[in-house]
Amino acid sequence: MIKKDFQEKCLSEETIFRGKIIGVYKDTVALPNGEKAAREFVKHPGAVAVVAIKEEGLLLVRQYRYPLKGDLLEIPAGKLDAGEAPGDCALRELREETGYRGDLTTLGAYYSSPGFSDEVVHIFWARNLVWDPLGPDADEFLEVEVIPWQEALQMAAKGQFRDAKTALGILLVQGALK
């Protein structure tokens, strides 16, 4: 564990924004040396992502990502609803986005941007896929793309996936398959 005197102590909290998805805060903290500093950060409900491989290949989802002002190819993923267990969320998102359900194995839970956000992404591996669709969210528009698994591995190794959880999920399953 970290030396106790590395902790930053909260002196005052300021709520900047309580949004539908994110909350934004600016706290004043005491640093280990006694100086004051500001800490801007984002609270997020957490998310899931799922590596699901059919005979034809890896199931991917292409969608418009507004923060990037462009589209992005990702493994199926989504935010946790209030009180929702990560495994339930992963199954729901997989069914909504690809139409498949599967047996889930956890591949870990990861902080996506710990410098400014508490978001945790729970990554799962879905096996024994069966068709069992659930309608997508009303404001979700996406296309499923299937990439042969060996090709997906090569793309991940070459840094060709632009989404961190997608590259990480693929490489974790590659290791687990050995």
Next chain:
Amino acid sequence: MIKKDFQEKCLSEETIFRGKIIGVYKDTVALPNGEKAAREFVKHPGAVAVVAIKEEGLLLVRQYRYPLKGDLLEIPAGKLDAGEAPGDCALRELREETGYRGDLTTLGAYYSSPGFSDEVVHIFWARNLVWDPLGPDADEFLEVEVIPWQEALQMAAKGQFRDAKTALGILLVQGALK
């Protein structure tokens, strides 16, 4: 590429917060079906992270991460200064946080949280490490930890690193070393 009609068109922009590090915005957009929706998002300057392996093992940094209210073990990393090239930033952060410089190879650039942020993390591999320290930032308090490379690989495979860029960087170097 994505179907053109998946794009979300900005109807109006609202600036919520211009912080020292992040900017927070809430835009109203037109969805492909003509409906309106709100999009909350965070602009971030981008970041770098560096996988650096000495004979003794992988160089890691443990530091207090205020959004998590706890400490986290990560590869050396940091935010891009305005106008700074990712490679220059990687070298600077590696020197500031561990005291070493090295020859850099890119391992890709990844969106860390594309659902709500435009943050890109540029991951590098640093080789031929030589001691060439640069003082850390005044408000940065951290400890360097060295973990034998084979142990780091096992920890990454088991999901024992809680930081996404750290697990991803380690697995990318594992693939490149084969």
